[in-house]
Amino acid sequence: MWKFVFLAMWLVVLSGCQTVSHSTQSIPDPLAAAKNRLALGLTYLKSNNFIQAKYNLDKALDFAPRFADAHFGIAYYHQQVGELALAEDSYQVALNLDESNPDIANSYGAFLCSQGHYVDAQTYFFKAIKNQNYLSTAQTYENLALCSQSQGDIFAAIDYLNKALNHEPTRQQSLYLLAELYASQNQHDQALQTIKSYERVVGPNPDSMFLSFDVALSQGNEQKARGWYNVLSSRYTGHPNTLVAENKLAEFVGHRQQQKDRTNAQKTSDKIIKPVYHTLKYGETLYRLSRIYNVSVFDIMTWNTIAQTDSLPIGMQLIVSYQ
Numbered sequence: 001m002w003k004f005v006f007l008a009m010w011l012v013v014l015s016g017c018q019t020v021s022h023s024t025q026s027i028p029d030p031l032a033a034a035k036n037r038l039a040l041g042l043t044y045l046k047s048n049n050f051i052q053a054k055y056n057l058d059k060a061l062d063f064a065p066r067f068a069d070a071h072f073g074i075a076y077y078h079q080q081v082g083e084l085a086l087a088e089d090s091y092q093v094a095l096n097l098d099e100s101n102p103d104i105a106n107s108y109g110a111f112l113c114s115q116g117h118y119v120d121a122q123t124y125f126f127k128a129i130k131n132q133n134y135l136s137t138a139q140t141y142e143n144l145a146l147c148s149q150s151q152g153d154i155f156a157a158i159d160y161l162n163k164a165l166n167h168e169p170t171r172q173q174s175l176y177l178l179a180e181l182y183a184s185q186n187q188h189d190q191a192l193q194t195i196k197s198y199e200r201v202v203g204p205n206p207d208s209m210f211l212s213f214d215v216a217l218s219q220g221n222e223q224k225a226r227g228w229y230n231v232l233s234s235r236y237t238g239h240p241n242t243l244v245a246e247n248k249l250a251e252f253v254g255h256r257q258q259q260k261d262r263t264n265a266q267k268t269s270d271k272i273i274k275p276v277y278h279t280l281k282y283g284e285t286l287y288r289l290s291r292i293y294n295v296s297v298f299d300i301m302t303w304n305t306i307a308q309t310d311s312l313p314i315g316m317q318l319i320v321s322y323q
Contacts, residue, residue: 027063034064038073045077053077068098072107079111087111102128106140113147121147138168145177154181170201176211183215191215206232210241217252225249275303276321282314293320 027033041056057077060070075090091108098104109124125147128140141164148156161178164171175198182191192215199208213228229249232242278289286297286309297309303319306312 030063031067034060034067034070037063038067038070041077042073045073045080050077050081066097068094068101068104071097072101072104075111076107084115100131102131102134102140103136105131106136106143109140109147110143113143113150118147118151138164138171138174141167142171142174142177145174149181154185157181158185169197172198172202175201176207179208179211183211183218186218188215188219206236206239206241209236210245213245214248217248222249222252222256225252274323275319276323277317278320280312280314280316280318285309286312289318289320295321 037056037060041053041060044050044056045053054077057070057073060067060073064070071090071094075087075094078084078087078090088111091104091111094101094104095108105124106128109121109128111121112118112124113121122144125140125144128134129137134140141160145157145160145164148154148160158178158181161174161181164174165178168174175194179191179194179198182188182194192212195208195211195215199205202208209228209232213225213232216225216228226249229242229245232239232245236242276293278293280289286300286306290297290300300306300318300320301309
């Protein structure tokens with residue numbers, strides 16, 4: 001899930017402001033009133049009260065039509081309700097009013113990536129990162145990782161997550177995502193090391209235990225995987241991760257048994273189709289060969305298409321058995 005940084009949008013309602021009326025002429029500080037309405041609108045939006053959210057966000061724009069964060073808030077509202085064309089327009093207005101605002105650039109980059117405009121999205125992400133006053137660089141690198149992952153560029157995503165962790169080593173989401181990506185690329189040592197870092201931050205939990213279980217399965221270590229499953233089932237009975245682990249373990253065991261069965265069947269098949277040859281020497285007869293190889297004379301004659309036994313040449317290659 002994309003995460004957006006709204007430093008200007010989640011302001012605490014300023015104390016000492018005058019009561020807002022319908023006429024901006026009676027407001028001594030329209031910008032402060034706009035900030036209050038913006039914060040209120042976003043609070044309603046967070047609780048999915050879209051009617052009150054839109055009302056207060058519109059009020060913010062009434063008080064301060066050139067307040068970039070108000071347009072930013074409206075853009076986010078339109079994005080939440082699926083009005084993507086209107087969201088695009090509002091983002092553009094916000095950026096035109098405050099082109100150096102890294103929070104708007106970061107969120108617009110996330111919006112563009114969600115629409116599949118990856119190159120443009122990266123441009124805005126890097127614009128946010130390059131701002132020396134930006135406080136959420138780790139978040140933007142994480143967004144870059146998510147955007148790269150959505151394009152299937154896993155190695156770039158891993159690189160961006162490591163950069164996010166360089167800026168914020170205890171960032172939970174980045175640690176978990178990085179562990180997942182390492183596991184998906186069979187980089188087991190890095191995955192397990194990252195899981196440990198994640199657990200040092202939040203402690204062992206069903207997610208980290210399941211990921212350790214998954215890595216063990218990926219390594220083909222049934223014993224270790226079963227150990228993690230036992231821990232999950234004893235501590236988190238009925239948890240979705242426990243149920244998924246149970247199914248994956250059963251699938252793994254079943255698949256391994258199928259492989260063993262196919263291998264055994266192939267070995268049996270190989271025994272049937274591989275003949276054993278004997279080079280006929282002076283003085284040897286089919287009867288003597290039948291006693292040596294514990295087969296019948298008739299079998300040797302059948303395998304070699306022999307009609308008579310009194311004219312076999314010395315040095316003839318005879319099939320005398322099958323393995």
